Amino acid sequence: FPEQFTGSLGDTVFQTLTIQNIGPDTVVIDSVVLFGEENTIASAPPFYHNFSDPETLFFEDDLSFEIYCIYDTSHNNTEYAYMNIYNKGWWEDSTQINLSSYFAPQVSVDNNFNVFRGGFGETVYQPLLIRNDGVDTVIIDSIIIQQYLNGDEPPNFQTGFSYETLGEESYILPNDSIQIYFSATFNYLSQISFNGNIRIYLRTYNSVVLSYSISAMRYLGVGENLAISNYYEFSNIYYCEGPQLSSSIDNVFRLIDLGTNQNVTNVHYFDFGALDTSSSIGYIGEIDSLANHFEGNDFFISLLATQICDNQTELFVNQDKLIIFRDNWFDRIFPPHVESVVINHRQEITYADTFNYDIVTSKIQMAIDDCGINCLSGSALTIDPNLLEIEISTGEVVVDTLTIQNTVPYELSFNMNAVSGTDNLVSVSFSDMSSMGGIMSEMRIPLDTVFSPVTFSFWFKPSISNWSDGPDLPYTTFISPQGDGDSNIWEIILDDNLFFPRIGWKDGDTYVLSESEVLPVFWYHVAFVHDLNNQTLGLYLNGVLEGSFTVSSDLYTGTGLGINTSGFTGYQGRLAQLSIWNSALSNTQVQSIYDAGVNVDLVGDELELPEDGLLGYWKINENNGDLAFDYSGGDRHAQLIATDWDYELIESDIQWLSILVGSDQDIGPNETSIALVNINATELEPGAYSGLISLNPSFSPYDIFTSVRLVVTEELGLTDNTLPRSFALHQNYPNPFNPITTIRFELPEVSNVSIKVHDVLGNEVYRNILSQKEAGIHSVKWNAKNSNGESVSAGVYFYSLRAGESFLKTKKMILLK
Structure with a gap:
């Protein structure tokens, strides 16, 4: 079929059309008719042919004629027609052929426009290469750029798009090309982007127009707000690893989330260079130092950009202060040289340039300072002491004080709460960070003994309740052998398929669950006891036998035991006091472990447990490191991976x-205040107790804590024949007092005694010297007057007892007026 005709003015261009008979029958080519644009044979210029008379074609004969x-x-510019070729054989038939001609500049363009990107006041350029593919010189008649306006442009508005002046070279010779430079100038801060259209008019004899849409987007700079960016509200940023913003959902965040009320952090540092493939170890180390420098401020966090998520948190020590995200479009917001961007609490850019540790640290601190009360560090309010140690007798009530210091020039508000406890518990926490680019916590126990474990005992507190999720997660494996392909594998499991979450046992023949639920709010003691003689296994929950079921084989451990190391991994929660025995514990012994509590010492406490039956005992109370020590004497220390x-x-x-006084307070700039703490041992048995006092600042979601350690001693009634065994100074009573209080003390021997009272500045206000005081229990009264007989002001005072050769003890008391 003919190709498209092209030519110059005055040309007549020919193409030859050949027709061949490929069938066995004779064919007569009767006529050739051209139909013009009006579908008539009256006129078909500029197309013509020279076929004249009918012609007979035998098999494989052909004929040729010309179309011109x-x-x-x-x-x-363009012309169209079609030609019908009529023929006769056994029947009449026709063939239609389409014709076209192009009579305009024949040009091609080697490239299209990218988005123009530049900073405020900057002019950026892009070339457009136009090539003349025809035989005629192409004239560039004109270039028109239309910039689309919004209607809010300022007076004397200057459009941003332009092009270079062509001068006398406004033509393109045949087989030659011209490169025209177009530009975008970012004249206005109020204009983050603008769009337009370019039309280039070309001609030879006829004309043609090249049309292109163009757009320009300005980079953000210092002093501008992120909110003006086209990417601010709807463009997703995907997390790779590390923590997430508190306002995040579905593992993504947006720039708008940085400033929402749901987000805790108010000042943000974006880094685009540290995780670049060409960055240095020194750069990474300085980012780590930056996170460490601002570690105490919960309102600041660093966000590191990467092109590929690849466990980059392993490069850093301060992983909990570094968010790593996948960078898909930040190169459209900031210039290529920018590595560091600091965003203040108003979403304003306060720094955008290459990374310099000192400058970046200074800019972040300035943003935090500018943020004021909304970005105070955790040390804005302090409590002293952070550990309150008290020793009193049963039945006594004492009052002590805590000092609250406001270290910043703002008035702050807070409230305080006290929690009474029996003991402190240290445990290890398991989590699953795999969906955020991290890993799942594991515990690996090298219990490769040839003996079959008989009893498992442990305390655990789950943190979730969804342990099952269809065929992909029929249950969650809690503790199991690490796996060696043994068909007799067993698992301690968690399952919530039936009504509520439960703990259970699974092996090749058995799948059983506890009768009672295990919810993510309580600590539970669990024991599995294997009866070797009857091949049954008992499941105990909180000291109660929940069920007994048959097991078909011994409980071999393979190469070791593990948590989240095999099976349907995913345990999330806490674990403490794991012990494994080679003998079956009785109902009474299991009950005694539960009754002793989660802080029991199975080796040291007198629980009447088998003396040499421990295969392994992991208290899990180390409080740091990545090992849980084996206290059974077997040195089977467990490895902890990604746990807390x-x-x-x-x-x-x-x-x-x-808290007696000061639980809700407003404290002025850089001022000091006190809170009165009440300790009441009237219902307590002798022993040690732990408590916790929390200060809840109104400006921060995070609390400040003071621990309380209380030792309650037994009150011994002394007779004439019973003397104190040691020196002792008791808490004054009453306390607080007004104006008289009694100070009691004990002497095991005849002693010279000195009692002194000091104020909070260390000034002595009262002294009482007692020479050669007999052994026994004594008391003195103080009437809140100094040694000159003058009444002292209300406040905190310290009284001390010096007795014998070396005894010195000081306590605190409070005078109210």
Whole structure:
């Protein structure tokens, strides 16, 4: 079939058309008719042919005739026609052939426009290469750029798009090309982007127009707000690893999320260079130092950009202060040289340039300072002391003080709460960070003994309740052998398919669950006891036998035991006091472990447990490091991977600790205040107790804590024949007092005694010297007057007892007026 005709003015261009008979029958080519644009044979210029008379074609015969196009002044830019070839054989038939001609500049363009990107006041350029593929010189008649306006442009508005002046070279010779430079100038801060259209008019005899859409986007700079960016509200940023913003959902965040009320952090540092493939170890180390420098401020966090998520948190020590995200479009917001960007609490850019540790640190601190009360560090309010140690006798009530210091030039508000406890619990916490680019916590126990474990005992507190999720997660494997392909594999599992979450056992023949639920709010003691003689396994929950079921084989451990190392991994929660025995514990012994509590010492406490039956005992109370030590003597220390240590107060049923005065306060700039703490041992048995006092700042979601350690001693009634065994100074009573209080002390021998009272500045206000005081229990009264007989002001005072050769003890008391 003919190709498209092309030519110059005055040309007549020919193409030969050949027709061949490929069938067995004779064919007569009867006529050839051209139909013009009006679908008539009256006129088909500029197309013509020279076929004249009918012609007979036998098998494999052919005939040729010419079709030609005349390029004169009547030829339009493009012309179209079609030609019908009529033939006769056994029946009449026709063949239609389409014809077209192009009579305009024949040009091609080697490239299209990218988005123009530049900073405020900058002019950026892009070339457009136009090539003349025809035989005629192409004239560039004109270039018109239309910039689309919004209607809010300022007076004397200057458009941003332009092009270079062509001068006398406004033509393109045949087989030659011209490169025209177009530009975008970012004249206005109010204009983050603008768009337009370019039309280039070309001609030979006829004309053609090249049309292109163009757009320009300005980079953001210092002083501008992120909100003006086209990417601010709807463009997703995907997390790779590390923590997430508190306002995040579905593992993504947007720039708009940085400033929402749901987000805790108010000042943000973006880094685009540290995780670049060409960055240095020194750069990474300085980012780590930056995170460490601002570690105490919960309102600041660093965000590191990467092109590929690949466990980059391993490069850093301060992983909990570094968010790593996948960078898909930040190169459209900031210039290529920018590595560091600091965003303040108003979403304004305060720094955008290459990374310099000193400058970046200074800019972040300036943003935090500018943020003021909304970005105070965790040390804005302090409590002294952070550990309150008290020793009193049963039945006594004492009051102590805590000093609260406001270290910043703002008035702050806070409230305080007290929690009475029996003990502190240290445990290890398991989590699953795999969906965020991290890894799942594991514990690996090298229990490769040839003996079959008989009893498992442990305390655990789950943190989730969804342990099952269809065929992909029928249950969650808690503890199991690490796996060696043994068909007799067994698993301690968690399952919530039936009504509520439960703990259970699974092996090749058995799948059983506890009768009671295990919810993510309580600590549970679990024991599995294997009866070797009857091949049954008993499941105990909190000391109660929940069921007994048949097992078909011994409980071999393979190469070792593990948590989240095999099976359907995914345990999330805490673990403490794991012990494995080679003998079956009785109901009474299991009950005694539960009754002793989660802080029991199975080796040291007198629980009447088998003396040499421990295969392994992991208290899991180290509180740091990546090992859980084996206290059975077998040195089977367990490896901890990606776990966290957790500290928890075990609450008491008796509320012995409370805040008397100062639980809700406003404290002025750089001022000091006190809170009165009440310790009541009237219902407590002798022993050690732990409490926790929390200060809840109104400006921060994070609390400040003071621990309380209380030792309650037994009150011994002394007779004439019983003397104190040691020196002792008791808490004054009453306390607080007004104006008289009694100070009691004990002497095991005849002693010279000195009692002194000092104020909070260390000034002595009262002294009482007692020479050769007899052994026994004594008391003195103080009437809140100094040694000159003058009344002292209300406040905190310290009284001390010096007795014998070396005894010196000081306590605190409070005078109210």
